[in-house]
Amino acid sequence: MSTAATMLEPRANPAAPGRYASAILGILDEFAKESMRLQQTALLNVLDDSHAERGRLDETRRALLNILDDASAEKSQFAHTQRAILNILDDSANEKLQLEATERAVLNILEDVDAERMERTRAEAQVRALNEDLEAHVAQRTAALAAANQELEAFAYSVSHDLRAPLRSIDGFSQALLEDYSTKLDDDGKDSLRRVRNAAQHMAALIDDMLKLSRATRGELNICPVDLSALAHSILAALRQQAPERSVEVSIAPGMVAQGDARLLGSVMENLLSNAWKFTGKKTGARIAVSAEAKDGELECRVRDNGAGFDMAYARNLFTPFQRLHLATEFPGNGIGLATVKRIVARMGGSVRAEGVPGEGATFCFTLPLAR
């Protein structure tokens, strides 16, 4: 029951200090207590609130501090980022400079290449012009050479016909005289006619040899691998057939193959082997050996015999046309064979040499390119 309500109820003790006063005192008391309570509560509330407020302030302060911290961290990150960006800007500025430098360098190179290309085009044009010039010169020279060659051919042809015919007459009619007037001629007369005949035949042989020599330098070359062993075999077989009474020991190395014109090389082997055959004519136990050695991309071929040989002191003229080291009475011949050999071998790009010992024999060497 409330104080007010109790206040209005009849009291048990009528002597107590006035009911109203006590009631009012009680109410005032109550109010005072209430008010104090309220004040207390209010105070407490205020304290609470201010406490809470303080807490909230603290929080706020903390938050602010955090924010400040974050802000500061953020700031330093910004600063960091700013520095990074500045660095990037710097780098990109450098890069740009480098790119520009590279661009200039490339432009320079392109310019140089261009200049070079123009140079080269100019040089090429020059070379072409020179080549055309050269070709024109070569064509001129070739035409001149061809003309000279043709003249030589005509000359050789003329020689073979026109010089031989009179020789035939000289020989023929001398013989006719010898035969038809033998009774009217004394020995001296017959001898004279015989000398006339011999001279005519000798001259015919000279003409033939000269023609052979000139053929060695005329004509087109037909270069191919040539089997020298086979050539040697067939030439010596022919020599044997012409003089079957002779016994000559022959050794021919197999597989000698060189690069050259087959016909002309045949002529070389023919000359050297018939020489070897001829100059061993007076030797018993005659030996002829044909061998070859490959050296430095060349084939050195050797024809050796153990015949009459020659004196090295006179060897200087061995390969000169018409020069002989022996008398015609000792060994027949005109002195053209070796000159022909030398000319042919030189034409193939090789060289010849010879060694000899009088009475013991001779060795003739010639070099040729190896067959490819």
Place this chain on the structure above:
Amino acid sequence: MDDKRILLVEDNADDEKLTLRALKMSNIANPIVVARDGAEALDLLLGRGAGPFALVLLDLRLPKVPGLEVLKRMRADTRCRFMPVVILTSSKEESDLIEGYGLGANSYVRKPVDFHQFVDAIATLGMYWLILNETPPALVKVA
């Protein structure tokens, strides 16, 4: 054998005389007709009154018509296409050989300077072409 005629085509008088002498010394008694230039030869071979020959000895260097031309025209004519022709000349030039054989010569003999050899050569030729060799049938008759 004796009615086989020989045509000697030779411009050089000396060579003509020596050849005739050589033929005689080889006992070849066949009638011999001599032409002294290419035109005369063609006339005797292909012209009016031409008769067959069993053998033609042909020199290459001839006036008017050269020897190879004579040969060419002979081979182009049916009357002379198979007539035996021996080129008897001084030249040994390969080009002449090639052309001679190319145009249809039967044989190519180089005249030797030595007269003995010449006689031997003529004797051999006579023996072969007039006696041993079978002449183409149409040529045996004399016109």
